[in-house]
Amino acid sequence: AVTAATMQNIKFYCGWFCPYAQGVWTYLEMLSIHGFEYIEINPYKRRDSKQKMSLEEKARLYPEFIKASPLGLIPAIDHDGHFVSTCTDCMKYIADVLDTKKRMLNQDPEKLWQFFHFCQQELVPYFYRALLAQEKNEQNLALQYFLDHLHIAQAQMLEANGFFLGDHFSIADLALAPWWQRLPILMHYRNLHDLNKDPAFARLHSWWAAVSSDPSFQKTMAPISNLIHNYREYANGSATSTVAKTFAPQKYL
Ligand SMILES: N[C@@H](CCC(=O)N[C@@H](CS)C(=O)NCC(=O)O)C(=O)O
Structure with a gap:
């Protein structure tokens, strides 16, 4: 079962500006009692830019992040070495694995x-x-x-x-x-x-x-x-x- 302690083993790769990450972040906030590790990633070339950074550069700057997100996009989750990326897959993973009380789902x-x-x-x-x-x-x-x-x-x-x-x-x-x-x-x-x-x-x-x-x-x-x-x-x-x-x-x- 997922307890507050295993929630603490979550590394969440996020960006303050990213709407795809924001939904996942909100879901984690809702479930979390003792927190998770929030890791801010800037996947672009400069601060506040939308200029693509090469995968090689991302892998050099953020090697742990690239393991969780091979395409180099946020959001991504590393849950005890279990890697999940893209907004939809992160949401599904949280709903299936971490949301043990199914707080964010209903009967249908x-x-x-x-x-x-x-x-x-x-x-x-x-x-x-x-x-x-x-x-x-x-x-x-x-x-x-x-x-x-x-x-x-x-x-x-x-x-x-x-x-x-x-x-x-x-x-x-x-x-x-x-x-x-x-x-x-x-x-x-x-x-x-x-x-x-x-x-x-x-x-x-x-x-x-x-x-x-x-x-x-x-x-x-x-x-x-x-x-x-x-x-x-x-x-x-x-x-x-x-x-x-x-x-x-x-x-x-
Ligand atoms: N299809 C992805 C989209 C995520 C995405 O595009 N994230 C942006 C930030 S909002 C990103 O990481 N961009 C980096 C890049 O374009 O290299 C998802 O659903 O998670």
């Missing part, structure tokens, strides 16, 4: 994972496409798709108020929360209107009120002004990171 975990994958695979890409696109009409198209997917997301919530499950935080919430927190980035660089004031997103307002008042999630929230600065190379088209390549807008629109 399949529905939660479905929503999780919908957010990760369908919705989140438009956040990046809107930010990465340099042409105005590509930006606007991506923003429109992003809003369409947010509408679908809120329609899928299982209860009328609060978290995805109503009164209970779950993995479903963690798939969307880091990007909703980052909406001001799209407001700053892409003129997105304030969705927190848009009555079309009333269900998500109630959801965000619940998520953003949770102490575990709050621990992981970077100041938005720091995030806006950190994301500027996505917005000005100079980013060379994996995310920038994966969501290069011309490939998708």
Whole structure:
């Protein structure tokens, strides 16, 4: 069984700015009584940049991290020599192995994972496409798709108020929360209107009120002004990171 003591054997490779890592971090905070080892990794060439660092360079700077994450991406976990990387696999590992009381699941975990994958695979890409696109009409198209997917997301919530499950935080919430927190980035660089004031997103307002008042999630929230600065190379088209390549807008629109 996983006890508080074995939680202490977790090395969590994270980055303060990384939304993929943030969901995993929140989950670990929720389960942890005596803590885990938080290891800050900057996978880019410079501080606050989005310039790709070669794998060789990462392996030289962070040899232990590369063992846990062979592609050199955060988040990653080293649990007593058991290595897990990518946001989804880390979440699954925590849910299966560490969340012994299944605090973040319910009787129907399949529905939660479905929503999780919908957010990760369908919705989140438009956040990046809107930010990465340099042409105005590509930006606007991506923003429109992003809003369409947010509408679908809120329609899928299982209860009328609060978290995805109503009164209970779950993995479903963690798939969307880091990007909703980052909406001001799209407001700053892409003129997105304030969705927190848009009555079309009333269900998500109630959801965000619940998520953003949770102490575990709050621990992981970077100041938005720091995030806006950190994301500027996505917005000005100079980013060379994996995310920038994966969501290069011309490939998708
Ligand atoms: N598909 C990965 C994405 C993770 C990711 O792209 N993380 C970024 C930071 S937000 C990273 O480590 N980038 C380093 C790089 O591009 O080399 C996941 O789901 O975990």
